[in-house]
Amino acid sequence: MGDSGSRSKRQPVAYWIERRDGCPKPVLASGDIVWPKDHLFRARRIPRTGVRGRAAAGECLIDGSGRIDDAGVQISYRHIKKGFSALENPWSMTLDTISANRLEVTKADGELLLRRTEVISEPLIMPLLIEMRAGLLTSVTYAGWARTKKVTSQIGPNGRDILPVLLGEAARVPDEADAPAL
Numbered sequence: 001m002g003d004s005g006s007r008s009k010r011q012p013v014a015y016w017i018e019r020r021d022g023c024p025k026p027v028l029a030s031g032d033i034v035w036p037k038d039h040l041f042r043a044r045r046i047p048r049t050g051v052r053g054r055a056a057a058g059e060c061l062i063d064g065s066g067r068i069d070d071a072g073v074q075i076s077y078r079h080i081k082k083g084f085s086a087l088e089n090p091w092s093m094t095l096d097t098i099s100a101n102r103l104e105v106t107k108a109d110g111e112l113l114l115r116r117t118e119v120i121s122e123p124l125i126m127p128l129l130i131e132m133r134a135g136l137l138t139s140v141t142y143a144g145w146a147r148t149k150k151v152t153s154q155i156g157p158n159g160r161d162i163l164p165v166l167l168g169e170a171a172r173v174p175d176e177a178d179a180p181a182l
Contacts, residue, residue, distance in 0.1 A: 014066030023060035073113070076104050077155075086122050090144020097122035097147070103155050105166060114166050118155040122147040 055061065080100040089095050098121045105114040129146035155162065170181065 012061050012066040012068050012071070013069065015061065018060050019058050020060045021058065023055040023058070024062070039070070041136055072108050074106050074108075078102055080117065086144060086147050090142060093124065093145065097130050101155060103162065104173045114162065116153055116155055116162060119152045121150050123150065
């Protein structure tokens, strides 16, 4: 179960594999999920190619309205606390920059399989320093107290660093030899 970009965030979406003579266009996000360990080009090509290859063989990736009560496993990602950006008040020495995000995986019976809370902070650099930042493609210029970014228990993009630990071989990106040619 997950959220689909075109649906309300409150309405669950169910995904399943169904054998059909003709498959609808595969339900793939417009932005690719890139596995940090893989080369960018390879990581973008293989998951899409694999889904399209399975669809050509009659194994269709289908999505539809779902019910939380029907899910065997629920994966949830939520923001627990949103801190302030140092850009909002660059000269504050007491700015609350702490943010927290949580990833949870639970079974249908409520058994917690995994909970990970990522904490991000931007503490002041000591001794106090002043820094200047400017963007290449923006006219925004930043001047204020220098800060460093610290991340504890990092979740990573879409939990990709956690799912292999939880799901084992089932979360592995297919090798190039495993991806059908189209």
